[in-house]
Amino acid sequence: MIGQLMYSFIESLITIPRSITGDGVRLSLERIKNDHLLALQMYEIPTGTVIEDWVVPKEWNIVDAYIKNSKGEKVITLADTNLHVLGYSDSVDKHVSLKELNKHLYSLPDQPNAIPYVTSYYDDTWGFCLSQNQRDQLKQESYHVYIDSQKSVGSLTYADLVIEGKEQKEIFFSTYICHPQMANNELSGPAVATYLAKWLSGRSNRYTYRFCFTPETIGSVAYISKNFDKLQNIHAAFNLTCVGDDRAFSFMPSRKGNTISDKVARHVMANQIESYKEYSFMNDRGSDERQYCSPGVDLPMVSIMKSKYGEFPEYHTSLDNMEFITPFGLEHSFNVHKACIEILENNFKYHTNVLGEPFLSKRGKNYMIIGGKQNADSDSAQLILNIMTCCDGSMDIVDLAEEVGIYALDLIPIIQSLISEDLITPIESF
Amino acid sequence: MIGQLMYSFIESLITIPRSITGDGVRLSLERIKNDHLLALQMYEIPTGTVIEDWVVPKEWNIVDAYIKNSKGEKVITLADTNLHVLGYSDSVDKHVSLKELNKHLYSLPDQPNAIPYVTSYYDDTWGFCLSQNQRDQLKQESYHVYIDSQKSVGSLTYADLVIEGKEQKEIFFSTYICHPQMANNELSGPAVATYLAKWLSGRSNRYTYRFCFTPETIGSVAYISKNFDKLQNIHAAFNLTCVGDDRAFSFMPSRKGNTISDKVARHVMANQIESYKEYSFMNDRGSDERQYCSPGVDLPMVSIMKSKYGEFPEYHTSLDNMEFITPFGLEHSFNVHKACIEILENNFKYHTNVLGEPFLSKRGKNYMIIGGKQNADSDSAQLILNIMTCCDGSMDIVDLAEEVGIYALDLIPIIQSLISEDLITPIESF
């Protein structure tokens, strides 16, 4: 159900021509704001602004692009897919030989029907991307190459949304919005972010939630730079990327590897999905965790993904499309992150209020009144005693769940019952 | 020898009808006091007293009980074994059909010659326990069921003994006294406790020793509640249960699993017995360590057992009898606990008094005067150098023993010799 809504969300945004700057990003964010997240705040940073070690580049917008053969037929046209133009390509309007044209073409010989996604943010050139099949059909003739793009003083666009909770402590979700016409490695992240934000907006939450939608890399560096003080309040953080397909579950731990986000994510994945592959931060990182986990920033950020960027053949090609992702895959990702939130919202340490074991019989908690050999304690009573044996103030709800061998989500109502009977007292766990 | 004394001790007490309250407990403790431990202190807590999460129940005493068949023959009689009556059974005196009787009978189809031990402390009912073989002989006829028991305002009885040592720090032994007519899972514990206390009473000890004899569970909760301040002095603690048979060695670690009691017990077991099974506190606990190790009480309590409660077929049946336990098994348990005490009494950390290695030759400690290839240092000299190399103030005698590869009991005289030669100095280890 919610998977289908997220799938439709992606369909409605996929053809907007996004890059790290420009109207494509702006339009995508406005659509999200107007259709879903009315409180979304948008920000612009002017071209040339110094952001930490970086400088905001010129803004790039694409108007039209095609390659015509000598008969005047468009053999490649932007109208088919935004991927056909090299990201940040210069404008061009001239006739070139096939030999000259080939210097500006990008294709994948090993994946002949895939159009690659290629960019040239910091080197001025022009170019087209096309499938190897398309390229193989080009003949020795003159081609009219036409790209109408603007690279001009403008700004870098990003957005965020803060949902206030009872605590100043925040749970942070980042996602990026800078890739053209790709599904898993672009719009699955904003889709799950948007629907998590909508779900949280309708609830009373313990934590404050912060969602940011930025261009990858320079956008997240900018977000860190502009919000450094606020980020000190972050208790847990999740990067939403590649959360749309139905082929695998993947986990990128935080740099430190043992933060509360890592702990909760691993517990949820161990209990809620069949299996997943854990990657190495040092060897395999590649999305905005590179910025948010960098030394001095040190957010406890993990990524719970389906097929991880760089690890699926369709990655960064036209095959990462609406057929690659599924409503079921999106919903699965949504549910896993929702479970992480539910556990974090209910995560405390606990101390027992009684010396020795409690006298459960008087509470009628399925504790067998007849003792002895024939009548073992019932499982539920034993579970309660096991839980209370762990309530020494040192264990949070995930520790408790793992010690007594159940899923923390299932432990929440039992813990609440023990609190209501005044058998245990929660202590802040952060 | 001492095993035979403990075996006789058990024989002399086994037919006394004990329960968690009542004259059976009182009589058992008086016998121990008068025959063995004159300084044993007895305590009574009135019915209705609130003890932490518990309330002291009515006191229960059994006078007589039998089932007569229609011919007036006693087919079941308390005179045969105290186990025949459901613990805390109500009185009854009426004629019932076999069908009605069956609702009040407890037997074990899988162990047809064993009478189960069953109690009903908190549910008012009456009942008999019998072997399946006995039950199978009951015919369709009218039975006269007769139980003369008293459940009345009285008190809960327990006892303790404190043997003062040079230190206020205490070593604590708990055992329970609330089961009727069973040997391993009842009287083996009080037997070993009594003989350890007698041995310690005749010595000058470093530590103060505390022995308590309580009904299980509510009795240990009561002991904790009444002695909470004194328990803060406890340095090591042992629960004495199931220490009488000759079939296995079992170990229940403390809740934290790495206390001084765990360390000494594991070292003794690794060196003094062939093999043992270590159980899990979280999954397998079941005796008074549940109370003494509970959060907020936190005693460093372990149980070094023979066949563990719940793990042997005779457990909680009439087969846990004088044939199940042996003098040899009791003595083995006594010796293992004695070894733990000897090591604790001699447990210090040490710092060397010399810079560099000592010049052993001048002390004539079998250090080979002729060096070089043919004449390796003698083993004893090498052992001394190994020990001194570890005397950096960080290792206690068990650490030292494990580092140099010998049993701590064997290390004690060597350490004493090094101290007497002023080569090392002991430091308090607690």
Add this chain to the structure above:
Amino acid sequence: MIGQLMYSFIESLITIPRSITGDGVRLSLERIKNDHLLALQMYEIPTGTVIEDWVVPKEWNIVDAYIKNSKGEKVITLADTNLHVLGYSDSVDKHVSLKELNKHLYSLPDQPNAIPYVTSYYDDTWGFCLSQNQRDQLKQESYHVYIDSQKSVGSLTYADLVIEGKEQKEIFFSTYICHPQMANNELSGPAVATYLAKWLSGRSNRYTYRFCFTPETIGSVAYISKNFDKLQNIHAAFNLTCVGDDRAFSFMPSRKGNTISDKVARHVMANQIESYKEYSFMNDRGSDERQYCSPGVDLPMVSIMKSKYGEFPEYHTSLDNMEFITPFGLEHSFNVHKACIEILENNFKYHTNVLGEPFLSKRGKNYMIIGGKQNADSDSAQLILNIMTCCDGSMDIVDLAEEVGIYALDLIPIIQSLISEDLITPIESF
């Protein structure tokens, strides 16, 4: 090249008759001083001086020694090798039967052509060492045994050299000089020590370097006793022993096993040599680390050796000679210790100076400008990002090297480049 120089150094000293005291030690040290280390300081401690648990023994010097058969032929003579006389042998000049002579002979039946090295420092006796082959040729006749030695009030001799660096913190090298006529287990250590000291004397160093040349055991105890305050400045320490052959690499860790010396040595050995055997301090120690690592002294001292003392058949015999060691083996040892020094000199922790990742493209560090699927980040750019991701102030250069998977020696120029670009800042690591 330097291996050949060290080999010649050993050749020039090998026939000097050394023992733990006496003119042999004195002459050896004077040669090293005059030929190589002009700043070497020599010290004498008088016979009878109390040094910690030891007393300086009488000084021993050997003048001549032989065994003549009944024909007056010298069947054993000191002129052949210093090993023929028992170390610290008394003088003797008498005729003895073969039976009597045999009580004073030392040979190795299992190594019939090896003359053993045997001493008797603390038991007054006389003796000869010879090969089993030589011994087997002795006949039933009268022998003239002649040893002209002096055991008299004198002193214990040792030397040290301090090369001042920018820091008061010191790196310490110990080696021993007390064995007669053996190559691997004696002069290889002083040879590598001397050439490391010469190399360091010609450089500007961060650390101060201290080299000591002492008789083993009592000499190192004396060095500790006389220099205890200065040793508090030691940051890393290496014992140079058995560094001359070409058969194996061996490692003796420090007592604590995880000091900076252990860390650097293990990293160098893992990266610079094919394989090595790590021994156990507790079970296998045997050289001056016994003194320098003893409790209360606690130097972070390791030994990086070739064939370890006690582990090669030639050990403590005449077969540990100039054929056993090689220029290549000596140079290999020199280079491994030089690598340890280079890493220690460059060992800092680092913190990044930028928030988020740096913008490498602007620095032209081989960072690919064209992104996307076809163009992975270049390896060198990825390595720089990996390094910077670790610059959180917690890792030293060895940690960094191991985390990013390269040799610390290769990391030094990269780190220096990052510092020069102001991307990272070093922090003192001790």
